[in-house]
Amino acid sequence: MKTKAIAGLGAIHRYSWVSLLVCWIIWIINAYDREIILRLGPSISESFDLSPDAWGIIASLIMLSLAIMPIPGSAMSDKYGGGEKRAKFQVPLVIGMAVLSFISGIKIVSQNIVLFLALRFGVNLGAGWGEPVGVSNTAEWWPKERRGFALGAHHTGYPIGSLLSGLVAALVLNWFGADGWSYAFFLAVFIAVPVMVFWSRYSTRDKIETLYRDIDSKGLTRPDALENLAGHRKGLLRKTIASPVITVTALTTLLTQIVYMGVNTVLPPYLYNVVGLSLAESAGLSVVFALTGILGQIIWPSLSGKIGRRPTIIICGIWMAASVAALYFATTSMLVVIVQLVFGLVANAVWPIYYAAASDAAPDGGTSTANGVITTAMFIGGGIAPVLIGRLVSMGGGWEASTGYIYCFLVMAGFALLGAVVQIFVRRVRSVSS
Template sequence: MTSATVADRRSLWRAFTASLSGTSLEWYDFAAYSVASATIFGPLFFPGNDPLASTMLAFSTYAVGYVARPLGGFVFGRLGDVIGRKRVLVITLVLTGTATFLIGVLPTYATIGSTAAILLVLLRFAQGVGIGGEWGGAVLLSSEFGDQAKRGFWASAAQIGPPAGNLMANGVLALLGALLTEEEFIGWGWRLAFLLSAVLIAFGLWIRVRLEETPVFKAIEAKGARPSAPISEVFRDERRGLLAGVFARVCPDVHYALFTVFVLTYATRELNVSRGWAMAAVLISSALQLVLIPAFGALSDRVNRRKLYLVATIGAAVWPWIFFPMISGGSVGLLILGVVVALVLHSAMYGPQAAFVTEQFSERLRYTGSSMAYTLAGVIGGAVAPLLFTALLSWTGSWPAIAGYIVLTSVVTVIGLALGRDPVSS
């Protein structure tokens, strides 16, 4: 092996680590908010006589983070194709981390009244903007350094971020809940999870600022092929790819929201399972995803990516009809098993997803197109999912409407896969 090959290999793994660590840290921020929305933010920022209504209001701010993503996707996606991947990824990391830290010092409703809720929404919006600009660049950071024949595996680095961040956020909040009394946790303990983001973001920045720009962007720059109006070009020339990317992402987003966010509310409120055990189910499943997501990404390099994605989507449509009756007795063991199976199915969709979405766009528009697909899907998928789950449960008093909603999103994703194209050499 030559010294150049060793250097290239080192750059590749450094890019993989930067993609993985950056998205993990940003998703830690996002997931900490998600868990807090499902468990404690309702009474702290949206107090009321009806606990379910309070939770719905908290979930509405959860949705704000998704609604803000297109702004981040459009602004930072465009910049990523014009000024480069690396610079944009440093900006998004700082933006998300700062917003999360400020949530940790935010006064609650009891201190400043409704102003607390307004500030919380604004900070959640800033989180969403940062995440919206992060994903497309993180995927390209690792995949554009890697062997294109193994794009599924290398691109999956960014996909490991959500379960890794979710694992860290649930773990920190569960540890704080175990070490502190309920009164201490509600009073000030939850803030520590958000303040910790300052340390994590500093670590992520240390890794990212040492990176070089990707070889693909360097080549585009050398040829003078950088787009001047990438958003317009995507809408004009690559509409089918955009629709394929958006639709393909809907079911995985909604499925993930059900089994990592809403399941906490359902288990504690409907089944009387303790918050600790509900979090344990998500923690165990998220830990498995750290291995399963890159494994399914690698598998998609060996089999048809769209067919693997399709089989997992069908499984996701079926599983809620088994899951809810299975856990109706309040068994903790069956709850853990049910969430594990759900996130195995999610991994089989999510592992190949990054490669599939980026393959729908030409190299010079790939950051913009991928970011737009990612963020627009979040608005119609994950943004409203916990709120809709809670509303459907409130309106119907049972779970079949929730399972039906998952079936509907699966149909949308199947349409996206049908519109998409298989891998090309670029």
């Protein structure tokens, strides 16, 4: 049996690195546009006089819109084709999402809650559709042996986008005051358009063929066969759902996303109402975990290629449960920062591992469909989180009472632990990267 080589990163072809850079920037845009509304939660709630339950329902509906298009959209992407075809499929999604976000930030639009929410719903339709497409794009430009690293590096864009959302929200609120919160939605379009124009021209069949020949010459494993990138394959969704690795990992993803989005939803009002920070300070300080999230997304996904996806997921789940539970003790700004930094080491790291596990187990030509299942599960969890947070905060006495926030921290810790436990039911799958 031939043993595949594990090439150093210096041996990876430049086309892989360029694709990673582009997909990383796209991921920053996606994360920023998705997270910015949570950073602005207290400001939006004050502008429209929303109760915790009302804001929870609104945020939930916006987040659930992320779950509508990943499976049908990723299946469409697989039918259209992989490699350079998938890159071109991605272009209108990213630009369209950024344009809708820009429009939602116009003052006359943002003051109409129905129109504003409709546009944010549209933004997240595109963001949810674009996520598995972008993940698959990254996976198809890298050898399988380096898939964990590539997806981990790609996903460092999310904590950066999340961190950027907090910083921009804080700056906008400082510059324009509490009534100027909607201006934070303007940023994405100015990054998205030039990046996507470049990507549409850079991605060609010649580059994919050259890259795959280079992968072969170094004794590595192609991401997929060239014929599988042609598209129009049938039965991919049925084959994907039949995989226990993908379905159980999707369940873990759903549970973990409740935790992740729960923290994102609850921290800004907790810092504002309980710790006593200003609106701008609470927006900025609520994304501290993104700093260590960047580091974690290199360490854990790379480690998963050595010790296996499942053991890594279990370790990260237990770590996440302990760190979220520790927010119970974070009653000062300093303690909030310390706990967030610990939480951040795994908070963002798990997503590329879930996607790598799904990509490893995907049927031929079905990488995006497999990732779409993971994405859909993730966004269903994201839609559950705000409603759950709003209910728990209300049960504890409302925005200004600390009891409801304690309920949130403990319940989310339980979900994180449950996400690790269900991995026991995943059968071991032999692959070059697990």
